[in-house]
Amino acid sequence: MLSASAKEQRYAALATEIAAVTAGEGNLTSRMATTACLLHFGFDAFLWTGFYLVDPDKENELVVGPYQGTMGCLRIPFGQGVCGAAAEARKTVIVADVESFPGHIACDTASKSEIVVPVFDAEKNLIAVLDVDSAVVSAFDEIDAKWLEEIVGEIFSV
Numbered sequence: 001m002l003s004a005s006a007k008e009q010r011y012a013a014l015a016t017e018i019a020a021v022t023a024g025e026g027n028l029t030s031r032m033a034t035t036a037c038l039l040h041f042g043f044d045a046f047l048w049t050g051f052y053l054v055d056p057d058k059e060n061e062l063v064v065g066p067y068q069g070t071m072g073c074l075r076i077p078f079g080q081g082v083c084g085a086a087a088e089a090r091k092t093v094i095v096a097d098v099e100s101f102p103g104h105i106a107c108d109t110a111s112k113s114e115i116v117v118p119v120f121d122a123e124k125n126l127i128a129v130l131d132v133d134s135a136v137v138s139a140f141d142e143i144d145a146k147w148l149e150e151i152v153g154e155i156f157s158v
Contacts, residue, residue, distance in 0.1 A: 051067065060087075096140075
């Protein structure tokens with residue numbers, strides 16, 4: 001695991017890179033795919049990194065979007081699993097041990113911890129959640145929350 005200062009430095013560099021690469025790109029899918037890729041390969045502990053989009057055709061349901069990693073769940077209702085809980089509450093959820101999270105949805109049994117960050121558009125509408133899983137228990141903390149919230153806020157609230 002990285003020290004706190006090393007993690008901060010890694011996120012700062014990634015935030016700058018993601019902002020530079022996605023600058024001027026109007027396509028949401030392109031921005032999400034690029035963000036997922038750069039984050040995923042930026043940290044060794046990231047097992048699955050991607051987005052679940054709010055489905056415009058099904059109220060209160062997420063559908064898998066751009067991601068890196070093994071196959072993800074195709075659909076997740078609001079309020080179910082960590083992603084659904086974050087979407088329903090519209091706030092970041094950090095789970096140190098997914099086995100202890102009531103109703104956890106095991107899309108990949110290798111996942112041991114998870115962080116899910118809501119993604120809002122410029123009008124503050126929930127458009128997606130960023131989901132990051134790790135094969136390591138307690139892989140995520142407030143540093144991850146701070147930087148992932150900043151990154152998605154910068155990239156998708158424009």
